[in-house]
């Protein structure tokens with residue numbers, strides 16, 4: 001027992017109105033046209049790769065995020081892989097990736113035969129720190145003939161993949177500038193940030209392309225699914241092509257003009273997506289209400305802070321987070337135990353990528369901020385319904 005842990009458990013219970021039943025971390029909500037669109041999709045017989053719902057979901061996504069093209073995929077990892085492939089990431093390349101992320105980011109780099117080069121994050125955004133990345137690149141990289149090379153390994157550094165952790169945007173302006181100077185392709189892992197804006201512009205529209213995820217735990221879900229976002233029409237066309245086996249359109253012939261992927265989203269999932277996206281403004285509004293309640297409740301508690309959106313951002317507050325002070329880090333496990341015991345689901349941050357056995361030998365900068373956050377951060381219940389009626 002610890003007084004601070006007791007206070008935190010009581011504060012969580014107060015915001016969640018002393019629930020009698022188990023409160024999960026994040027659950028989806030199907031209170032719109034999901035069943036109607038699914039039934040309509042089945043009745044149409046076009047449940048697979050072609051069908052009106054695929055086109056419609058892609059148009060809705062492009063409109064909502066303000067990008068020129070959205071291409072839906074089977075999941076977010078596939079969208080990321082396709083983005084990296086389209087950005088020209090090749091075997092032997094290095095890609096700058098935050099160590100504080102979900103495994104999909106590093107896996108997608110590996111699928112290209114490339115190496116994740118791990119970058120530290122900022123305490124203010126929980127995402128890639130563009131200022132420390134600059135200092136680091138100035139030290140280890142060299143740009144010659146439009147190619148950025150790691151002076152130590154000799155490998156080409158092709159791209160940077162920032163991830164907007166729990167829906168909080170990274171500081172994109174300095175990152176865009178950095179990518180231009182160092183000739184790096186910017187690809188946003190926006191899997192967690194549908195409905196999050198950087199200086200009023202939707203995340204996922206700052207680089208060459210970006211990936212979204214509609215997994216069951218994300219802000220909207222299609223069961224499983226993802227999307228590629230891009231403002232480059234030509235890249236968008238190519239993205240559709242390579243994610244649909246690179247088949248050359250023809251009424252009866254099966255011809256393929258390059259190696260492609262079968263990454264298309266089935267129409268059934270897109271039908272769910274259309275219904276979910278219609279409700280996203282409501283989900284976002286209620287998630288902000290919940291975050292404001294947490295913020296108020298935790299404002300007066302010393303030793304822990306509720307993580308709030310950076311000044312330049314409007315975040316979707318996909319997953320809410322508490323961050324213990326460094327001197328209180330040893331309470332994390334006790335906090336996880338007590339909250340889950342009380343039926344309030346919490347969980348720690350992901351194990352950092354550079355600690356996983358398959359990535360432990362990868363190149364990296366000093367990762368002390370991520371390592372510190374890993375010891376202190378706990379995600380707390382975040383579903384939209386928790387905002388109350």
Ligand SMILES: *Cc1c(COP(=O)(O)O)cnc(C)c1O
Pocket residue numbers: 075076077078101102104105163189191192212213214215225226
């Ligand atoms: C959810 C997520 C993805 C994609 O996951 P899928 O399950 O493949 O849709 C990618 N990156 C991050 C950071 C994620 O949280």
